[in-house]
Amino acid sequence: MSAYSTLEKKFRRMNALTEASGVLGWDMSTVMPSGGAEARMEQLAVLSGVCHEILTGPDVGDLFDEALEAKGELNGWQLANLREMQRIWRHATALEGDFVEAKIKACKRCEMVWRSARPEGNFAAVLPTLKEVLNLTQQEARIKSEIFDCNIYDALLDHYEPGGKSARIDAIFDDFSSFFPDFLQEVLEKQRSRPTPVMPDGPFPVAVQEKLGREMVQAVGFDFNHGRLDVSLHPFCGGVPDDVRITTRYDETDFMISLMGVLHETGHAMYERNLPPDWRLQPVGAARGMTMHESQSLIIEMQASRSPEFISYMASKAQAAFGSDGAAWSVENMRGIYNQVQPDFIRVDADEVTYPAHVILRYRLEKELISGNMQVEDLPQAWGDGLESLLGIRPPNDRLGCLQDIHWYDGAWGYFPTYTLGAMAAAQLFEAAKKASPEIPEALTRGDFSPLMAWLNVNVHNWGSFLSTDELLTRVTGHPLDPQIFKKHLKARYLDS
Amino acid sequence: MSAYSTLEKKFRRMNALTEASGVLGWDMSTVMPSGGAEARMEQLAVLSGVCHEILTGPDVGDLFDEALEAKGELNGWQLANLREMQRIWRHATALEGDFVEAKIKACKRCEMVWRSARPEGNFAAVLPTLKEVLNLTQQEARIKSEIFDCNIYDALLDHYEPGGKSARIDAIFDDFSSFFPDFLQEVLEKQRSRPTPVMPDGPFPVAVQEKLGREMVQAVGFDFNHGRLDVSLHPFCGGVPDDVRITTRYDETDFMISLMGVLHETGHAMYERNLPPDWRLQPVGAARGMTMHESQSLIIEMQASRSPEFISYMASKAQAAFGSDGAAWSVENMRGIYNQVQPDFIRVDADEVTYPAHVILRYRLEKELISGNMQVEDLPQAWGDGLESLLGIRPPNDRLGCLQDIHWYDGAWGYFPTYTLGAMAAAQLFEAAKKASPEIPEALTRGDFSPLMAWLNVNVHNWGSFLSTDELLTRVTGHPLDPQIFKKHLKARYLDS
Known part of the structure; x- marks a missing residue:
């Protein structure tokens, strides 16, 4: 052999x-x-x-x-x-086996402390063990940066976004942050000029939400012979490509949280499911990093499912499913709800417009922490300052601030930027998909994702890890990741329509 | 180290x-x-x-x-x-790695053919691949019998019942078969002299059956913080000692099948759950072979749950759960249903009295097949003859005959006798438990299994594989496996009460 x-x-x-x-x-x-x-x-x-x-x-x-x-x-x-x-x-x-084991243990310890410190907003409680995690992370970054011949942040980033470079991310995020504050004000102003969206009356029974969710994910192409939809505290997409399992949680007062969450996870699931079948269990058959993965969840959730075309379809299906009526179900109102912009403290609850601000804040902070330019003790203050300068709000406590995300506490340093890089890639891919298959928006008015999915299968999913993220984007859209397209998308959706 | x-x-x-x-x-x-x-x-x-x-x-x-x-x-x-x-x-x-792999593949192939051959009763279809499985099984038996210095059947039996000897099983089963035919006739005659039991009117909704089942298994001591109850096509007890998972299936026309099935699996589950915690993941911490495992399911299902004491409790709980009434719910009638004896073709549907006949038939046939004294081609005829001589009935086709059980087709040769050895051990243990804790029967009238479970924990579960089956029985009951106690139990339940 x-x-x-x-x-x-x-x-x-x-x-x-x-x-x-x-x-x-x-x-x-x-x-x-x-x-x-x-x-x-x-x-x-x-x-x-x-x-x-x-x-x-x-x-x-x-x-x-x-x-x-x-x-x-x-x-x-x-x-x-x-x-x-x-x-x-x-x-x-x-890394040596002993080092890896020590780091896994430190992360598990820190995560456990964080789980009780977060609800209390008690950053001081988690500080010693977070310092330990950061210290080990810095060591890992230094060792890998020498071997990979890259800077220490990129040595960590590479684990989530192979070949990713912070110099490039800096440029992309700096560009976005200079665009963002004025844009946000314009969006909020425009929003104020419209009627405030009204939530349809609930309750929305879990059984009906689940049935509706199943219909919607099947419309995207999810195959229940090769997957499951279940409930978990934190929604995720897991399992394996031939048995891909998504989860959600239900809130009987608001069906949209679960519905959009399920569509998001379905985007991840379809990527896994459609990876090149001849390369199962081989590295080249795996998904191409977290940027591409996030682009696939966001192209389904943000680009397609929050488009006016799909919202019009979804609103009528949901209204019928819940047997409800009233003005709240009008397409105009539903679009208002689905595309509402509201600066908030919590990243996972953020809308499409303010989400990048959360990511940029975390990215900048983790770079400073990893490089040693900032001490962990200074994190709460820096977090507040950063959020205030980006979004104009300051968290009243650490529960709503630097304790909200698990990432740093369980050792996932270098992960955050992929969320927003993924959002940008999603906009770029969706634009290219519509150019290649102009029927995509019209099909979405009928809840038909098949033209979009067919394009994604051929142009993204089937490539596995054959190409780098930028090579893949260039091959499919004509150029590497281009943040201008995301900005164009935001302007079109939030200012021009 | x-x-x-x-x-x-x-x-x-x-x-x-x-x-x-x-x-x-x-x-x-x-x-x-x-x-x-x-x-x-x-x-x-x-x-x-x-x-x-x-x-x-x-x-x-x-x-x-x-x-x-x-x-x-x-x-x-x-x-x-x-x-x-x-x-x-x-x-x-x-065994050599290549041999093991070849055998696993042959068994998988044969099992797959069997899955479609069984519903059609098409023994000819599975014959070639069953021959292959038997051939490899014989090879395995010969190789192991030399290494273990035992006869070839015992070399296979050892995998399921460590240290088990067919000479001993022959004696036990011969004794039972000479007792059995007259006893069965007496039981059937006595049964005919009583009113025919009447099934309570259904349907019995799955949700109510499940709730009742959960209450009952909790009464036995099953802890849902360390286990689950789910649905599967074939009920089983799986998972791991600290997360032991039992399954059942529901029939809305008959709640007793599921209820007794769940109690049976709970017996297995409690054994796993209470294995010595200090010896988790070590061989001595594992259950002591299939005879003891089956004794634990049968002591809960057959000895305790079909006792008049527990039936009286269960009947009133079930009646209340289903909100039903009528004469069918009387304790006399429920005992009649739960202890009904009826020779039948299918082992898994057999009652406590006729079950050993099924096992003895299979044991004798597999011994002949493994030794080469019988050819696989002759199995259907020998099966019919054997069942007729033991139970007085002859299966009209192979679906109801030699195709009914998966064991031989997926390679589990030497397993069958443990079912009846387990039933005998259960009778012996239950007798000893009642002697040591005379409150056991009375507690069962209140659905209270705790005196029985406390005794089993200390005297069986906690021993893991420290002792052999006979050493354990001797330590706890004063003598090794004694089939007379099982016969005494059958006479008491089916003739004297």
Whole structure:
């Protein structure tokens, strides 16, 4: 067997175990009784240890050398697969086993403290263990930055957005922040000139919401022979490509939260489901980083499902489902609700316009923290200052401020920017999709996502990790990530219509 | 680290992966969409491969040698653990990897053919692949019988009932078969002399059945913080000791099938749940073979739940739950229904009296097949003859005959006798429990299982695999498995009351 084939076999094995962990993770968040947690943590820890052993076995380095020497025998997909394998391997071998274990433990400890500190807004309680997490994160960043020959932030970012560069993100986010304050004022002013949207009268029974959600995700193309929709505290998309599982939570006073949440997760799910089937369990068959992943959830949720075309369809379906009537169900009013802009403290509740401000704030703060330019003690003050300068509001406490997101506390440093990069990629892809398939908006008035999904399958999903994010965008839209298109989209939706 | 400690570490790791497989297996049978099957099979195959590698690593033999040399340093539990580790290791290393893989594939193929052959009663369709499975099973039995120095049937039996001997089973089953025909006639005659039991009027809504089932299993001691109750096509007890998951299926025309099924699985579940907590993930901490496991389901279902004391409690709870009334709910009538005896073709539908006949038939046939004294072609004829001589009925087709059970088709040869050995052990344990805690029957009239469960916890569950089945029975009841007690129980329940 060639060195390359041996590597394929190893990665297939490792990824089957990673898939097993994915299903166990879904189980833990949806159906596992609380008393099963300790045993589950051990199962997951052993699985992750076995994967690490497969990946860092003493023969793997030589296999890469041999495979690279014989790379003339490989086709394009195999070469791309080899490149992705190496990337994963470099991340895995960069750190000593003891260091990785210490970091996992510190993150778990910190996350646990955070879980009780957050509701109390008690940042002081989590400070010592957050410092420990940051310290280990900085060490990881320094080690990887030397090996990858990049700056320390990019060494962390690479884990979520392969090849991502903070210099580029700085430019994109600086551009957006200089555009944003005036734009927000214009949007709010325009909004004030319109009638205040009225919520339709509830309650909206969970069973009806679930039925409506199932209809909508099937309209997007979600196949219940290859997936599930369940309930969890924090909605997510999990499982594996051939059995992709999305979750939501229901609020009987407001059906839109769940509906839009389900459509968002369906975007993630369709990406996983439609990854190139011939490359299952191989690195090149995996999704292309978090920017592209977020672009797929946001193209379904923000670009398609909040478009005037789809809202008109959805409003009539929802009204019929809940057997309700009244002026609140008019398309104009529903658009007002779905596209309402309101600066708020909480990122996950933010609208499309103010969301990037939350992300930019976190990105700037985490860069300062990782570089050591800012101390963790100064975070609450810096958070308040930052939010005030971006959104004009200041959180009254840390629960609504720097304690709101789990990311830093469980070690996900370098993740935040992908949310907004994904929103920008979604706008760019949607524009290109409509150009290639002009019937997309009209189809959405009938709840028909198929022209959009067909285009996404061919142009995004089926590529897996064959191309880098920018190569993929360039191939499909003619140019790398272009934040101007997102701005154009925001202006069109919030000022011009 | 001592050799023994290294072995403990290896088994802990391996058993955590086995637990992961257990959860994935539960998922597959309860919630997995059909399209996830292929990916799941690969996940499970890789997990099983990794476990096999851990167990058969080149250093393991030496570790056993070293640990045995230093066994003076080990306490009783550690010595028992070492013995169990060796037993598992001997099974795992007896066969070459290629042979194991070939057998797994043949069994999977045969099971798939069986799934479509069974509804059609088409034994000819499954014959070629069943021959292949039997052939590989015979090879396995021969290889293991040499290594274990036992006869070939016992080499297979050992996998399900460690240390079990067919010579002993022959004697027990021969004794029962000479007792059985006259006894059955007496029971049927006595039954005819009584009013025919009348089923209470349904329908019995699934939601009410589920609520009632949950109340009943909680009465047994099942803790929903450490377990679940779900629906599956074939009821089972799965999951892991700290998150033990039982399943049932509901029939709206007959609530008793599900209720008794749930109580049966709860018996299995309580055994798993109460295994010695200090020995989690170690072989000595596991359940002591299928005879003891079945004894725990049957002591709850057959001994306790079908006792007149519990039936009187259950009848009033069920009547109240379904809001129904009428003479059918009288305790006399409910006892008549719960203890009705009726020779039938299907093992899983059989009553307590005729069930052993089904098991004895299968045991005798599989012994003949494994030894080569009988050819697979002759199975339908031999099955009909055997059932006729034991129960006086002959199946009209193979669907109701030799195609009904999955066991032989998926490779579980040597399993069947444990069902009836378990029923006998249950009778023996229940007698001892009542002697030690005379309040047990009276408590059951109040739906209170706690005196019985307290006794079982201390005397059975907490022992894990520390003792052999007969050692455990001797310790707790004064003598090894004694089939006379089961006969006494049957006479008391079906003739004397």
